[in-house]
Amino acid sequence: MPEERTWSISQLAEEFDVSTRSIRFYEEKGLLSPERSGGGYRIYNKRDRARLKLILRGKRFGMSLDEIEDILGLGTVDMDEAEQIRKAISYGERIMADVVDRIEEMKLMHQDLLEVGQKMHDRLAELEAAENEDETAAD
Amino acid sequence: MPEERTWSISQLAEEFDVSTRSIRFYEEKGLLSPERSGGGYRIYNKRDRARLKLILRGKRFGMSLDEIEDILGLGTVDMDEAEQIRKAISYGERIMADVVDRIEEMKLMHQDLLEVGQKMHDRLAELEAAENEDETAAD
DNA sequence: TGTTACGTTTACGTAAACGTAAACGTTGAC
DNA sequence: GTCAACGTTTACGTTTACGTAAACGTAACA
Numbered sequence: 361m362p363e364e365r366t367w368s369i370s371q372l373a374e375e376f377d378v379s380t381r382s383i384r385f386y387e388e389k390g391l392l393s394p395e396r397s398g399g400g401y402r403i404y405n406k407r408d409r410a411r412l413k414l415i416l417r418g419k420r421f422g423m424s425l426d427e428i429e430d431i432l433g434l435g436t437v438d439m440d441e442a443e444q445i446r447k448a449i450s451y452g453e454r455i456m457a458d459v460v461d462r463i464e465e466m467k468l469m470h471q472d473l474l475e476v477g478q479k480m481h482d483r484l485a486e487l488e489a490a491e492n493e494d495e496t497a498a499d
Numbered sequence: 500m501p502e503e504r505t506w507s508i509s510q511l512a513e514e515f516d517v518s519t520r521s522i523r524f525y526e527e528k529g530l531l532s533p534e535r536s537g538g539g540y541r542i543y544n545k546r547d548r549a550r551l552k553l554i555l556r557g558k559r560f561g562m563s564l565d566e567i568e569d570i571l572g573l574g575t576v577d578m579d580e581a582e583q584i585r586k587a588i589s590y591g592e593r594i595m596a597d598v599v600d601r602i603e604e605m606k607l608m609h610q611d612l613l614e615v616g617q618k619m620h621d622r623l624a625e626l627e628a629a630e631n632e633d634e635t636a637a638d
Numbered sequence: 639t640g641t642t643a644c645g646t647t648t649a650c651g652t653a654a655a656c657g658t659a660a661a662c663g664t665t666g667a668c
Numbered sequence: 669g670t671c672a673a674c675g676t677t678t679a680c681g682t683t684t685a686c687g688t689a690a691a692c693g694t695a696a697c698a
Contacts, residue, residue, distance in 0.1 A: 368644080368645085370645085379687080380645085381686065382685080382686065382687095384647095385686060389685095397695095399645080399693070399694045399695075400646060400647095400693080401644085401694075401695085414611060417607065417608050417611075419561070419685095420561060420604055422558070422559060422561025423561075424684075424685095425684075425685075431612070446623065449616060449619050449623070455612065456609070456616070459609050460609065462559060462605060463602065463609065466598065466601060466602050466605065467602065468556065469553075469556050469557065469598060470598050470602065472556075473570070473595045473598060474595070477592070477595070480588050507674080508674090508675075518657080520655095520656060520658085521655075521656060521657095523676095523677095524655065536664085536665095536675095538663070538664045538665075538675080539663080539675080539676060540664070540665085540674085540676080541675085541676090563654075564654075565654090
């Protein structure tokens with residue numbers, strides 16, 4: 361049986377380009393709960409690492425840690441009660457709809473940026489055309 | 500000539516579901532600069548309104564106000580200097596690439612959520628199947 | 639066995655993005 | 669003209685998400 365791979369806090373910090381302080385902070389908030397070594401060092405397993413990944417992904421598009429906490433909770437809901445699962449599903453659907461909305465908005469933002477870029481290109485072409493006219497006039 | 504439509508601060512606040520304090524804060528940061536009435540009231544025109552829209556859209560996917568400030572600056576760069584425009588374009592392209600990356604990440608997030616949802620549905624189906632078995636056994 | 643890098647907790651500090659309250663002026667309706 | 673609704677500035681308070689430093693323990697390695 362191959363021993364499962366684990367990571368130290370600084371290994372994860374470097375891999376995901378985040379401070380160790382941040383990782384500890386996520387733990388303070390209850391978003392992570394790694395095992396400890398005999399000496400008290402944090403030991404992160406594959407699952408902890410995946411959670412951290414999800415936390416950072418959430419942050420990168422503007423979710424607060426509280427919102428992320430809700431989403432993480434979805435994966436660990438008590439699976440013994442069908443009613444709880446149904447609630448979790450409907451909650452998850454609300455969150456998902458929100459995510460889809462945000463994707464749509466980002467596409468709009470992307471469109472805005474494209475338009476600004478287009479305007480600048482147009483203006484640049486005008487300026488360059490004017491320059492060429494000057495040269496022609498000078499001939 | 501039709502007078503251009505204008506808005507008060509509270510009209511915009513209500514329309515975009517944001518506090519008047521926030522709108523004033525954006526102005527403090529230099530992101531907005533509406534005209535003033537004789538009595539000192541802020542008067543927002545179509546262009547101010549569009550800027551506010553863009554600010555809020557940016558915030559909704561995790562941009563800081565400083566980043567938003569950079570993007571807004573792209574639209575108002577001094578258009579008289581071709582070199583400035585070229586710089587603005589290359590800067591804009593960097594920001595755009597970042598936006599595209601974020602869209603990709605959000606799609607991944609969406610995928611994660613779909614998987615969690617699928618797992619829950621599966622588990623629910625299991626539980627319901629077990630219930631039906633009980634009923635059958637009871638017959 | 640000592641040094642060096644890495645880790646721990648505790649605790650105070652900070653920047654961003656507002657909230658909230660005070661004290662006051664402006665607009666518009668009646 | 670007066671009253672309510674709306675607006676203004678000033679300024680201090682608050683929350684989130686960490687940064688930073690102190691004082692100390694641990695792991696790995698020569």
